[in-house]
Amino acid sequence: MTKDVNKINFYDDNNHDYRDFWVGRDxxxxxxxxxFRKLLKGRHYKIAMDYGGGYGRLTPTLLEYADKVILVDPSKKQLAFAKEKLAGxxxxFVQQQKKDNVPAEDNSLDFLAMIRVSHHLPDPNPVFSEIARTLKPGxxxxxxxxxxxxxxxxxxxxxxxxxxxxxxxxxxxxxxxAEDDTPFVNHNPKTIQAQxxxxxxxxxxxxxxxxLRHRVLKEHLPMPALLGFEKAAQRPLAHANFGPSIFFLVKKG
Ligand SMILES: C[S@@+](CC[C@H](N)C(=O)[O-])C[C@H]1O[C@@H](n2cnc3c(N)ncnc32)[C@H](O)[C@@H]1O
Incomplete structure (x- = not known):
């Protein structure tokens, strides 16, 4: 079977429920x-987009920093879960139809979050270009x-x-x-920063x-200790790109 290179609704495809991925990942x-709270402390935005927002895991936190959130996802199934979770x-809610597209007008967004999506983007450049197009200057x-x-x-x-x-x-x-054709990549933070x-x-x-994402550490250290270290270490360890996940706060212009 030939692979559909334009496919983006991978999270509609199987019987797996992405919400289950988070069980045991507190x-x-x-x-x-x-x-999020470290990066956004003291900030407030009018219109924020949760791009690839899935079932809205992070949307309530985003709403602490924005008047309104536009949750975009290509998956109908994730959007249905999100509508249920975020009712009221x-x-x-916007279903993304096209690959590498941020469904918004030029210069229209005050803020955008893209969390755990880049690992599905073997070439993130076109999406970065779309983010730059849709953010307002500054x-x-x-x-x-x-x-x-x-x-x-x-x-x-x-x-x-x-x-x-x-x-x-x-x-x-x-x-x-699922054993499917979902692209799944890791990135080099230096390359991303240049892009x-x-x-x-x-x-x-x-x-x-x-x-501290390591089975042994998570098994043996109590949650307050894990999170206490995490809180103290996120900024100092960023210089060394220490952890498995890197959060960039960027500004257009
Ligand atoms: C790992 S989930 C993360 C969801 C949410 N951001 C979170 O952190 O809980 C990845 C999400 O990205 C969406 N996605 C997959 N490929 C995408 C693409 N090419 N463009 C935009 N979103 C995509 C999926 O439908 C899914 O909801």
Whole structure:
């Protein structure tokens, strides 16, 4: 069967429920909320977009910093879950129809969040260009990337006397739990930073997130200790791109 290169509704495809992915991942979820609050502290936006927002896991937190959120996702199934979860909140739901498209007018958004989506983008450049097109001048975005350059991986590469590749690296897992054709890649934070700059998105801040994402640590350390360390470490460890997830706060212009 030939692969449909324009397909984006991978999360409609199977019997797996993406919400189940988060069972047992309280540490990672809380670590992302900590990152959001660190980056957005003291800020408030009129119109924010949760791009690839899925079932709206992070939308309520975004609403702490915005009057209204537009939740965009290509998956009908995720949008249906989101509508249920976010009923009564000031959220507009939009189904993305085209690959690499941010469904909004030029210069119309005050803020955009793109969390856990870049790992489905083997070439994120066209989406970065769309983000730059749709943000107002001076508007901001938080863009998360799954990093190939995290500390444990760097040791692995070092053992093989190899450098961390600058290009995206396909990883052998399936985000939505299915053996399907969902693209799944890790990125090199240095490459991403250069790509953002090329699109006129300057990096204002950067955090290293889920720094203790390791089975043994999660099993043995109590949650308050994990989160206490996470809170203290996200900014200092960002310089070294330590963690598996990097959050960039960027500004258009
Ligand atoms: C791992 S989930 C993350 C959802 C949400 N941002 C969160 O952090 O909980 C990835 C989401 O990206 C959407 N997605 C997949 N490929 C996409 C693409 N090419 N463009 C935009 N969204 C995509 C999926 O439908 C899914 O809801």
């Amino acid at each position: 540490y990672e979820h809380e670590a992302e909320l900590i990152a 909140l000031n959220v507009e 508007a901001e975005a938080v863009i998360e990337i799954a990093s190939e350059a995290h500390f444990v991986n760097r040791l692995r590469y070092l053992k093989q006397l190899k450098a961390v590749p600058s290009a995206p690296v396909p990883v052998g897992v399936h985000a939505n739990g 953002l700059k090329d699109q006129g998105l300057s990096v204002l801040d950067k955090l290293s997130v889920s720094n």
